[in-house]
Amino acid sequence: MxxxxxxxxxxxxxxxxxxxxxxxxxxxxxxxxxxxxxxxxxxxxxxxxxxxxxxxxxxxxxxxxxxxxxxxxxxxxxxGRPLKLTVSSILGIAYKDLLYDILYILREAKRKGINVKVRCIECNTKEFPKADDEKADLIIASVPKDMISSLPKEALVYVRWVKMNCMLGVCGVCEIKENLACIDGPLIKVSKIVD
Amino acid sequence: MxxxxxxxxxxxxxxxxxxxxxxxxxxxxxxxxxxxxxxxxxxxxxxxxxxxxxxxxxxxxxxxxxxxxxxxxxxxxxxGRPLKLTVSSILGIAYKDLLYDILYILREAKRKGINVKVRCIECNTKEFPKADDEKADLIIASVPKDMISSLPKEALVYVRWVKMNCMLGVCGVCEIKENLACIDGPLIKVSKIVD
Amino acid sequence: MINLAGIQFKDPIIISSGIVTLSKIQEVCKNYLPSAITTKTLTLKPLNPHDPPTLVKFHDKCYLNAIGLGNPGIDELKKINEEECKLIVSVGGSSIDEIMEVIKRVDRGEIIELNLSSPNRKGYGESLASYVYEVVKNVKGVTNKPVFVKLGPWDNIIESAGRAISAGADGLSLINTVKGMVIDVETFKKVMHYGTGGISGKCIHPLAVRIIHDVYKEYNVDIIGMGGVFSGIDAIELMSVGAKLIGLGTVIIDEGYSSIIRIRKEMEEYLKEKGLKYSDIIGVAVKK
Amino acid sequence: MINLAGIQFKDPIIISSGIVTLSKIQEVCKNYLPSAITTKTLTLKPLNPHDPPTLVKFHDKCYLNAIGLGNPGIDELKKINEEECKLIVSVGGSSIDEIMEVIKRVDRGEIIELNLSSPNRKGYGESLASYVYEVVKNVKGVTNKPVFVKLGPWDNIIESAGRAISAGADGLSLINTVKGMVIDVETFKKVMHYGTGGISGKCIHPLAVRIIHDVYKEYNVDIIGMGGVFSGIDAIELMSVGAKLIGLGTVIIDEGYSSIIRIRKEMEEYLKEKGLKYSDIIGVAVKK
Missing domain, CATH: 2.40.30.10 (Translation factors)
Known part of the structure; x- marks a missing residue:
């Protein structure tokens, strides 16, 4: 602090x-x-x-x-858990302003020379090329909770809809299906949190 | 520690x-x-x-x-008090093995390109040229207590004969004429400690 | 192997209470192999943690927390499956009756740890410290499991520890956190929602060493030691003043669960270098 | 200006007891302009400090010390000349009689600080804490100077502080160090020659905040605050919970006397940025 x-x-x-x-x-x-x-x-x-x-x-x-x-x-x-950017291509999927949740990752990836494309739902970004398909080594997303099931199962989604308290993994408040969004996330694999 | x-x-x-x-x-x-x-x-x-x-x-x-x-x-x-090596010449004066007390200073000075000469009393060192006179911007010395009065008044002498306790300036044990050898020293100007 | 209250532990490294949430126990156990995991302090009914801020870092390796014993209630204990590592069940309550009721429902775990020292919820924890004799006496009447009492670094720790032991406690867990406070100088409000919080981590380590030393010297009792262990050396230090097991807490918050593996490795390297066994170390700095 | 016990101080920054040796007071006063300097705790006869090790750093900005009230004796006080900064005379002893004898010989200084809380010499300091009422009562009978009582972060601090105040203390100095211990795991010996030492520095800062808060809230008394102040923000924090003056100690050991100038500057910048005066801050986080 x-x-x-x-x-x-x-x-x-x-x-x-x-x-x-x-x-x-x-x-x-x-x-x-x-x-x-x-x-x-x-x-x-x-x-x-x-x-x-x-x-x-x-x-x-x-x-x-x-x-x-x-x-x-x-x-x-x-x-939260750092992401290892050791891939050669990343696809970002975001709904409207939620793009901001994953911008730092996409920007750091781009600076590292990783091929970054973005699918921005009901939004536009000139910073990254538009994605034509869902082919990428790593998919990261930030979308409203009700849109998660439409994401690829292997995508990492920014869990922003759970309440958090201690933010350091000990109070248990941000638990989502045996994952703690604050230390296992905020990016958690879709398959781990949808039924 | x-x-x-x-x-x-x-x-x-x-x-x-x-x-x-x-x-x-x-x-x-x-x-x-x-x-x-x-x-x-x-x-x-x-x-x-x-x-x-x-x-x-x-x-x-x-x-x-x-x-x-x-x-x-x-x-x-x-x-102890760091010495600022912002001079262009240093003379080291040492008696026998007490040369080791000031070696790090002399070596750092030499590495910095400062002109370093040494007068080693009853000893020899090949590491530094012999001093012919006492002309130098800075004189540092380590000699037994009874030889201090023979040092130039402006020389800094390594105070090694006082007892020390806390070594951080608060217990007062290493006081020498209102100087504390542990924080004002170990190198203290000769004029400050001889009568 | 380390024998504590008649139970064999494969090594001294365990996880202190308040760190691992119930649903994580299995995963942490499997991945990091602590010798035992202490549950969060379980009460009869679920308790919500205090509202945030509940946990802040105020200095390198030092935290202030006031989670306030938030827990899902004792009835959730049964969801924990048999584990590769042992379970220490931490129990709390706002009265002797509640604590006894909780104890009766503890159907698994090797050891019961009575939390009579948390400074973070009025009516619980240290609020019951003055009844330590009565609590322990009653609890021992309703369980066959070994009972350890977790106490704080209090001025009367020797008396408190003595009361716990004479009431039949099988050992002590030392130490809980130290009550502190942080002010936000931008708003002049207390940072913690609860107002105060417990200081943990490296900042209280020499305090833990002193308390464990004094209690072990006085009673030669089984001790689970904890308080600012961030390295193998820190752990060895606590063992040398009498701790048999070492609880990790703040280091996990600060560094993650991988710190368990690092610290265990550092301890093993220390033993190897010195040609010592754990049993050679326990209490050795007290006897000298 | 800050008014403490009827005395005007130019700013809140003073130096705590145990830092400046008598022969250094003049120099430190002139070069660093603290608002006041507290002497080492003076006893009737000179006391040697404990043998070394007496002072070790165990964590960033955190020390353990057991100098053990080493001091040249009260009769050396007269060697201190009139100063530009004020003098607080710290007094100790192993009995009420000795303390009174010392007090009678205090012929200079604005304030007397009674050290009833050092954990570092048996028979002195905290050994007399239970007699705080008697000590203060007697002392007030033999001096006209304001008397502040330095207490430790004890579990019974509210009662101890209350006894000091009801006996006539003009204020309190809070807090002294916390008793700790460090073991050398290479030899399994206690590092300190005395065995234990007092934990000081950043590690005890939130503890100081909490204790000062609680005492100020209860008694609204004049407080000299100290405990891990390493920055202007730390100092403002202690003032916001009720301290009028702020004692620097460990920061000087760690960083040197120049820290006084740095911290004063940080505090002044804070005030300027916020448009506040010191008097706006004292106790403001308690009233809220």
Whole structure:
């Protein structure tokens, strides 16, 4: 947990704010952080990018309201299971703004020279080429819960619909079919969590 | 305080053993370490060299006997005031084996391209050129207590004759004329400690 | 092999209470082979953990937690299948009656660990510490399993430990966390939702060493030692002052379950280098 | 300015007892401008420190010490000249009579700090903790200076603090170190010559926060806070739970006296950024 100084925050759309904040430890792709609101709550946040000590996050207007007047915020992490990007091609599947959940992974993969394609459902991205098929060494996705069953069984899906508490695997709150989203995830294989 | 693994120890002369021991933190020239003999004593030791994670010490047969059967020893430090080697010439003055007290400083200085000369009293060293005079930007010395008054007043002398206890400046045992040898030293200006 | 309360353990490394959730026990057991796993402290009815923040890191290898004994209730214990590693069932409650009721339902596990020391939920844990004699006495009447009592690093630890032992405890688990607090200086609010939390990890390790030393010296009793073990050396240290088994907790939070394998390896290397067995080490620094 | 027991301090940063040797006070005062310096605990006759090892680092920013109140005796106090920074005279002894005798000889300094909590010498410090009422009562009868009582992070801290206050203490210094132990696993001997030592530094910081919080909440008394302050944020944290002055100790051992300047700067930057004064902060996290 560190006091992280906010570099800037700005409105991206009606549903989304971007926050750039100083954070000394580079997260690994696949990890997340949490925002600590002292004495009140703790909110898991996906990472959209990390560049030279600056962590980029995208949050809802509701979360933005919690920190809009603050120069420093308490950030915990990096949390969760790092993904090994040792593949040669990655397909990203995302629904609308949920693309932000997997952006850091896709960006890190692209920087590593991995072939990255994206299928953005009801959305567009110019950052990555469009996927024509589902052929890839690794598929990562972030979609609403009710769309999971339509994903390939071997895809890793960003589990964002479970409640989290300790975020470090000991309280058991984020359990999903004997997996703990906070330490076994947030990316968990679809086959492990659908019936 | 760390468990430091002994790489080797060997007899150098009847009065001296060399110990090479793994130590992760590079000491700065002017600093020293201490050897902790659990529950019994703690012995300040001058540093004779440091190279790629290995600390070189020279000790008396009596100290060697304390650790001869050990694979690991407890080392505390680096301790003491670092010396800034921002001069262009250094003169080392040493009496016999006390040269080992200032060797690390002289060696680091030499590596930095500083002009190093040595006056070794009742001893010889081939490692550094002999000093013909006492002209130097910085004079460092290690001699027995009764020879200090013969040193130039501006010389820094390695205070090795005071008892030490905590080695970190709080117990007051190593006080010498309002200086604490462990944190103001071990190298202290001659003028500060002679009348 | 290590004999603790008449039970044989293959090596000293176990997992402390509060780390492994029930549904994970099987997987952790199989993949990391701890000698035993202690369950979360189980109460009669399920308890929700406190609301977050419940767990923060305040210094390198040091955490503050106030999960507050969140657990699925004793009736879930039966979902745990027979394991390759042994099970220590941690039990808690808000009264002697509740604890006895829970104990009666413990139908598996080698050892019962009574949690009378958690600082993180009023009415539970350390709130019952002053009744340690009565609790243990009653509990021993309703179970045949060995009963260990987990105590905190209290000023009266020698008396508390003595009461537990004279009431018939088979051993002690030492130490629980130390009550602390962290303030967010941006809002001047307590960071933990519960207000306070238990300090764990490397920060309390020398405290654990001292407490275990003092209790072992006084009573020469079987001890499960825990408190900031992050390395094989830390574990050996706790054994040398009297611990027979070593519980890992915070290191797993900090580093993951693979730390079990690392620490076990470090301990085995230590033994090999020194030509020692575990039995040579237990309590050796106290006798000297 | 901060008003503590009727005395004005230019800022909250002082140096805790046991750090500055008498002969260094003048130099440290002049070069680093702490608001006050607390002397080593002075006893009637000089005491030698325990034999080494007396001070070891066991974790990042965390130490174990057992100097054991080594000091040159109260009669050396007169060698301290008038200073630019204020003097807090720490006093100890092995009996109420000795302490009173020492107090009578305190001829300088703004405040007397009674050390009833050092864990590092039998018969002194915490050995007298149970007599806190009697000690304070007697001491108040023989001095006009404000008397602060330094207590440890004990389980009965609320009662101990209450006894000190009801006996007439002008304030409290919180907290002293926590008794710990380190074993050398190469020899199985206790590292410290004294056997145990007091844990200080970052490791006990959340414990200090909790103790100061609880005592301030209960008694709303003047508190000199100390315990693992390594940054301006740490200091602000202790002030927010009720400390008026902040003692630096372990950070000076770890980093040198220049840490005083760094921490003061960090605190001033914090105040400036937030548009706050020190008086806005004291106890603010307790009232909430």
């Amino acid at each position: 560190i006091y992280s100084e906010i570099l800037y925050s700005k409105k991206i759309s009606n549903n989304l704010y971007e926050i750039a904040t100083f954070f000394p430890q580079k997260p690994q792709p696949g990890q997340f952080v949490s925002l600590i609101i002292a004495g009140e709550k703790e909110i898991p946040l996906s990472i959209t990018d990390y560049y030279e000590g600056i962590l980029f996050l995208h949050v809802s207007p509701k979360i933005y309201d919690l920190i809009r007047d603050r120069k420093k915020i308490l950030i915990k992490g990096p949390l | 760390i468990y430091s693994e002994i790489l080797y120890s060997k007899k150098i002369s009847n009065n001296l053993y060399e110990i090479a021991t793994f130590f992760p933190q590079k000491p700065q020239p002017g600093q020293f370490v201490s050897l902790i003999i659990a529950g019994e004593k703690e012995i300040p030791l001058s540093i004779t060299d440091y190279y790629e994670g290995i600390l070189f010490l020279h000790v008396s047969p009596k100290i060697y006997d304390l650790i001869r059967d050990r694979k690991k020893i407890l080392i505390k430090g680096p301790l």
